[in-house]
Amino acid sequence: MSLSLDIALRRGAFALSVQGTLPERGVTILFGESGAGKSSLLRAVAGLEPCQGRIEFDGERWQGRAGMLPAHRRPVGLMLQKPTLFPHLDVTGNLRYAARRATMSGQRLPAQRWEEVLELLSLAPLLPRRVQGLSGGEASRVALGRALLSAPRLLLLDEPLAALDQARRQALMEVIGRVAKTIPVLYVSHHLDEVLTLGEHLWWLRDGALAAQGEVNDVLAGPGSPLAEHRDAAVVLRTRHLRYEQDHHLLVLALGACEVRVPASGPGGDTPRLRVAARDVSLTLSPASDSSVLNILPAVVDDVRSLPQGQCLVRLRCEQQWLLARLSSYSRDRLRLAPGSRVHAQIKAAALV
């Protein structure tokens, strides 16, 4: 438990009241509609937005009855949607600004950290450039580099990739994922894509309160999940690498006792995560042996929920993990699906994330 908070803040008609804890490391996505209070919450954690209540990090009290620790004393790295670089400094100056003020548990920032960050974000060629001449992607890299060079013990990102194209997003998401192996990252997003790719944990903010928090799948598939009606509703399955079948370009993964095959160009990592969209899952009552679908998994219906326009969302338990299937309510009635029904889930498409 790294960050734990119980805060309230009020700005005119808007009120935010949040109790939550952040895991030791990994990306926690702070998800919600615009206006839900995501940025205010992030700013409160950074110490930039006064609020009432209690914020604790690693046993240090950042906010409490004794007052608040000012923003510059909190070991956070911050990155906003717009890169917000210091306009009067060049790239080197921007990075050094953070590095010079950074201390790691009272010690000066080691020089190798500077090299690491430069390497991680390929910043070296940008160093002498003026910030005004940077492209959007370059500016974002510098901003993330600056955040990392402040030697943060908690990284706060407010839609950091919103202005970037898909390729640059992917590259930066990878960097953020790597950083999250050592420190906790709180990541504001309203992109389901980012939730499913990056998120291990999810804080669901709605109308200024946490509607749900927990492991991504539990929140996405959980009862009353606000995602259910989203056309991209999906879950992310945790799997284990088994082997790579060169002939068919297929990666074979273990999902509990079952094997799952996904097209891939190479072996990939040890614990790949599979994103399965609800609309890519169909159900049969008996296992079809004559289907072209690669993956057919036994599952038990946990819950059936009606959606508008003759659709329904079926939540399945499959090898101790949640799976979502989106069907027509006609199919539901024809197959007589109800909690407890044993079915076979045909996964028509899955993507490695």
Place this chain on the structure above:
Amino acid sequence: MLAAGDTLALWVSVKLALITTVILLVLCTPLAWWLARRFRPGQALLESLLALPLVLPPTVLGFYLLLFLGPDGPGGWLGPLLERPGLAFSFAGLVIGSVVYSLPFVLQPLKNAFAAIDKDVLDMAAAAGAGPLDRFFSVVLPLARPGYLSAAVLGFAHTLGEFGVVLMIGGSIAGETRVASVALYEHVEAGDYASAQRLALVLVVMSLVLLWAVFRWQKKARGPL
């Protein structure tokens, strides 16, 4: 070239303008910051009060200052600090008068410069570990540099050209309160147009050179953008 005493008057003018400008830059920095960053109750009234020298006839201002700084005025206690009965008709009194008179010309550019600074930039500086003073010197000051330059030039030039206030509270004591504009007025009164011509020309050239230098510098500082 210049009439006897005019060089001294010019020197008094420049000294007065320099001292006034320095005092105003220091004084107006926190004031402008406070006014630029948030709106507080009573702020409109305070700002009107501070802008009053812009619209008031200088003689009105000078008259009140005269009463204020005289031995019996509410500011009379300032005199003994400098071992005089009161500050009226002294250089120190002139400085106080000039500070009041030129204040809006320094305050306004600083306020605009501060208001133009993106609050997010300051937040990023705080998140990067910079405390309030550090943020001021490492971010606010460099970003507000053009504002400081405008403020300094306007404050200096406006003090250099002041006449009404000086006449009311300073009189014309050579080497003490006799500034260039007053000297010029006295030449004209005495019908010595030749001396007046020369002194006026010096003032015009001085002001022009000052403004030219600033505009050039500002263009350069802004760069090719």
